[in-house]
Amino acid sequence: MATAQAPRTGSGVGTEIPRLEGSPLLGSLADLKSDALGTYLRAQHRHGDVVRIAAGPPGLRTELHCVFSAEGAQQVLASQAANFRKDNALYQEVRNAFGNGLLTSQDEDYMRQRRLVQPLFTKRRVDGYADAVASETAATLAAWEEAxxxxxxxxxxMMTLALRAVSRILFGTDVDATADVVDRCFPVITAYVMRRGYSPVNVPRDWPTPGNKRAAAALDELYAICDAIIAERRSPRAGAGAGAGAATETGPEAGAAGAPGEDLLSLLAAATSADDGEFDATELREQVLIFLLAGHETTATSLAFTLHLLGRHPELQDRARAEIAAVLGDRAPGAADLDRLPYLTQVLKEAMRLYPAAPALGRRSVAAAEVDGYAIPAGADVIVAPWVIHRHPEYWPDPERFDPDRFTPEAEAARPRYAWLPFGGGPRACIGQHFSMLESVIALAMLLRAYEFEAVDTDISVTAGITLRTTSPARCRIRRVEG
Known part of the structure; x- marks a missing residue:
């Protein structure tokens, strides 16, 4: 791997960052728009672990400071996290669309929200969502009988399965209406957010352009159904079921998703503390929208690529299925089975390495800093790229090979902590990590026990949106498992 030897900067903080060459007029803008992930990989292969990539015409040019090492990722996301904020253009567009929830809020807003929400994401509470995941997975299996x-x-x-699962956990019995609206509106909104987030110039959002009007209509529909359900949950009749202590774990029924007052929205509506108060209706909607965004697209990506990769590696699929059969037999999986299915968990982690749902994480520096030995100026747009770090040959020999044995306990202990970061890291690490792993392992166990998967499309194209998305079919032939 080539590592640039650059002169010291005049500030004395780190060395000057090498730059990926682009066109004189637009820099690397066309490459980033057509294949951002490939551009990041090319930058790392040519210039090393911290690289500048310029994009846009002179006068409107953005310069991305890209970080491709585990050490650099740890510095940006953890040890120097206070200096690298969610202040870039893309995060502002996400705020404009989905509100100031946990994903986008900062400073005291974020700390207050985290304190109110944290009791809803303890291991014990999340484990109570296992039955809802199993129920939606069973519905998927039933639908496949007609494939x-x-x-x-x-x-x-998997997008449908994950959306229905998170909608059931959030809304309980209102799953059908909400899932349909989210399925229809989210693609319109996320495409709009991405387009504006990466454009050097945008027209005001209230101008009556076709794009603005489509996005506004989708947001109105999404807001309306969330607001209606929130109002119902906060009615006196609904409040009697949830109770003021619904956000604390008070008994064995805690976390029983779907029980009266126990869906996540009811618990959010009831969350309160003497210091932090409670969420008002707008804040509730913002948290719900962020949970929908982060809670279904990310898990769907992990599930889809795990199944597709196993469909290309039948011997590894058979090994995972044998473990599932030995642990579960014919019974439904539960939360306790997460620790009893270590090889299936390794398979999932390796799929998340190759296809991280958040392939690039954006920040903006407050002050000049040094990251992995390189100088980052104040006000710089910084990209930490799990897509590249997860393929870094220093941590991952033969990085494109699918090998779940990379995630044995011994192998994991031998790697830097931030060599694998599908959930981010540091104080802003995803609050839903345990839920995502629980949902994924339960769903995979049920799907693989029932069906064999054979990949039909062997080369899947992807793009970096708010989350990783496929841009080509990811079809598998499915066959019922005999016996």
Whole structure:
């Protein structure tokens, strides 16, 4: 791997960062728009672990300071996290669309929200959502009985499964209406957010352009259904079921998703403390929208690529299925099985290495800093790229090979902490890590016990949106497991 030897900067803080060459007029803008992830990989291969990438015409040019090492990621996300904030253009567009929830809030707003929400994401509480995940996975299996020619697009199917699971956990019995609205509106909104977040110039959001009007209509529909359900949950009749202590764990029923007053929205509505108060209706909607955004697209990506990779490696699929059969037999999986399925968990982690749902994490520096030995100026746009770090040959020999044995306990202990970061890291690490792993392992166990998967499309194209998305079919032929 080439590592640039640059002169010291005049500030005396780190060495000057090498730059990926682009066109004189637009820099690397066209490359980033057509294949941002490939551009990041090329930058790392040519210049090393910290690289500048310029994009846009002179006068409107953005310069990205890209970090591709585990050490650099740890500095940006953890040890120097206070200096690297969510102040870039993309995060502002996400705020404009989805509100100032846990994903986008900062400073005291973030700390207050985290304190109110944290009791809802303890291990014990999250484990109570296992039955809801199993129920939605069973519905997917039932639908597959009618799969034409025995072929399904696992990207589409897992998006539906994950959306219905998180909607059931959030809204309880209101799952059908909310899932339909989210499925219809989210793609319009996320495409709009990405387009504006990466454009050097945007027209005001209230101008009556076709794009603005489509996004506004989708947001109005999404807000309306969330606000209606929130109002119902906060009615006196609903409040009697939840109670003021619903956000604390008070008994064995804690976390029983779908029980009266126990869906996540009811618990959010009831969350309160003497110091932090409670969420008002707008704040509730913002938290719900962020949970919908972060809670279904990320898990869907992990599930889809795990199934597709196993569909290309039948011997590893058989090994995972044998473990599932030995642990579960014919019974439904539960939260306790997460620790009893270590190989299936390794398979999932390796799929998340190759296809991290958050392939690039953006920040903006407050003050000049040094990251992995390089000088980052104040006000710089910084990209930490798990997509590249997860393929770094220093941590991952033969990085494109699918090998779940990379995640044995011994192998994990031998690597730097931030060599694998599908959930981010530091004080802003994803609050839903345990839920995502629980949901994924339960769903995979049920799907693999029932069906064999054979990849039909062997080369899947992806793009970096708010989350990683497929841009080509990800079809698998499915066959019922005999016996």
């Amino acid at each position: 034409a020619d025995g072929v399904v697009d696992v990207a589409d199917e």
